[in-house]
Amino acid sequence: MDLMTPHPLEIVPDGEAEMIERVTALQTEIQKTRDPRKRGQHPKQQALLRGVFEIADSVPKTLRAGVFAEPGAFDALVRVSTGPMPKDSDPNPHAMAIKLVDVPGSQSGTQDFIMLDQPTFFIRDIAEYVKFFDATMADPAAESYFKTRPREFGLNLTFNVVIASHLERQYWSEVPIAMGGGAARLTLIPDVANVSGRDPATSPDGLRDALEEHFVRNRRPARFFFAAQAYVDEATTPIEDATAVWPTPFEIIATLTLPAQDFTAPEQFAVCENLSYTPWHCLPEHQPLGGIQRCRKRVYEASQRLRHGLNGAADREPTKADYDALGQFI
Numbered sequence: 536m537d538l539m540t541p542h543p544l545e546i547v548p549d550g551e552a553e554m555i556e557r558v559t560a561l562q563t564e565i566q567k568t569r570d571p572r573k574r575g576q577h578p579k580q581q582a583l584l585r586g587v588f589e590i591a592d593s594v595p596k597t598l599r600a601g602v603f604a605e606p607g608a609f610d611a612l613v614r615v616s617t618g619p620m621p622k623d624s625d626p627n628p629h630a631m632a633i634k635l636v637d638v639p640g641s642q643s644g645t646q647d648f649i650m651l652d653q654p655t656f657f658i659r660d661i662a663e664y665v666k667f668f669d670a671t672m673a674d675p676a677a678e679s680y681f682k683t684r685p686r687e688f689g690l691n692l693t694f695n696v697v698i699a700s701h702l703e704r705q706y707w708s709e710v711p712i713a714m715g716g717g718a719a720r721l722t723l724i725p726d727v728a729n730v731s732g733r734d735p736a737t738s739p740d741g742l743r744d745a746l747e748e749h750f751v752r753n754r755r756p757a758r759f760f761f762a763a764q765a766y767v768d769e770a771t772t773p774i775e776d777a778t779a780v781w782p783t784p785f786e787i788i789a790t791l792t793l794p795a796q797d798f799t800a801p802e803q804f805a806v807c808e809n810l811s812y813t814p815w816h817c818l819p820e821h822q823p824l825g826g827i828q829r830c831r832k833r834v835y836e837a838s839q840r841l842r843h844g845l846n847g848a849a850d851r852e853p854t855k856a857d858y859d860a861l862g863q864f865i
């Protein structure tokens with residue numbers, strides 16, 4: 536499989552390349568007006584954590600592809616982040632981005648899984664994304680766009696919540712990736728032992744404090760179950776509609792363990808700032824699928840090129856040596 540060729544399960548609409556250019560230009564404008572040295576989305580980094588991603592012994596046949604083809608373990612660099620609101624006490628989306636390093640067969644050497652704490656995206660495809668972005672240029676709340684789309688408005692509302700800790704949230708890929716000839720959407724489910732008993736954040740950096748309390752002060756590990764739901768057909772599990780809920784069951788195919796660790800060194804935050812996560816850092820067997828994913832290729836590259844240039848950062852993927860150089864497990 537070649538990452539530049541559409542996957543057999545994709546349906547690419549006419550004029551998509553122009554629409555992607557438009558989204559890229561508008562997104563770059565947004566990045567420049569916020570802080571061009573930081574990510575165009577999810578700029579606030581709460582932590583860069585080291586972890587181990589272990590493939591389950593018995594992955595169902597339809598999902599046995601790429602990194603899930605056989606049992607094994609990968610070192611993982613996990614960026615924990617929040618959306619555009621700088622204060623953790625304000626409603627925001629929350630995210631975990633997982634990067635497996637030293638992955639044989641991946642052109643970048645890495646395999647990224649980028650997850651948000653909502654089950655689906657709030658925009659179905661790129662044509663809709665252009666309309667949404669155009670509306671936000673006139674009015675940041677995009678009232679003219681949402682006025683005629685109550686479903687999308689409802690989905691967008693659920694994106695913004697105040698939470699107690701990233702370690703007790705569930706995360707979703709929202710959009711599919713290939714699993715060899717098939718496809719899947721992904722989720723990350725917290726272990727019940729991650730629960731902190733904290734109240735939702737009331738201070739600007741309450742979420743970083745929740746992570747420090749867990750990993751550094753209480754010296755506790757955290758664990759997540761990584762599950763996938765299989766594609767059936769375009770009617771049941773649409774590839775090109777990112778707002779559709781897939782009805783297929785999630786099967787656990789891996790475990791992410793984050794040992795107790797000290798992640799608080801300023802140098803570690805600097806490494807995190809200059810990392811590049813994209814669904815396009817992947818094995819050919821995990822090609823990102825659907826219009827939103829195809830758009831992310833261009834948009835993420837543009838955001839990363841802009842900020843790396845301004846920060847004097849090298850455009851290279853980390854390896855096991857970079858993983859080992861970070862803050863130690865305690």
Ligand code: HEM
Pocket residue numbers: 558562573574575576577614615616630631632649650651656664707708709710810811812827830831834835838839842
């Ligand atoms: C066309 C739709 C989308 C656009 C235009 C977009 C745009 C962006 C941009 C510009 C970045 C910063 C890239 C960088 O500089 O490293 C980013 C990061 C991110 N996006 Fe998206 N995105 C889209 C869809 C999604 C979807 C569907 C998800 C669902 C999981 C998502 C989750 C994230 C997360 C979690 C990050 C932060 C990754 C990190 O920690 O480095 N995005 N997005």
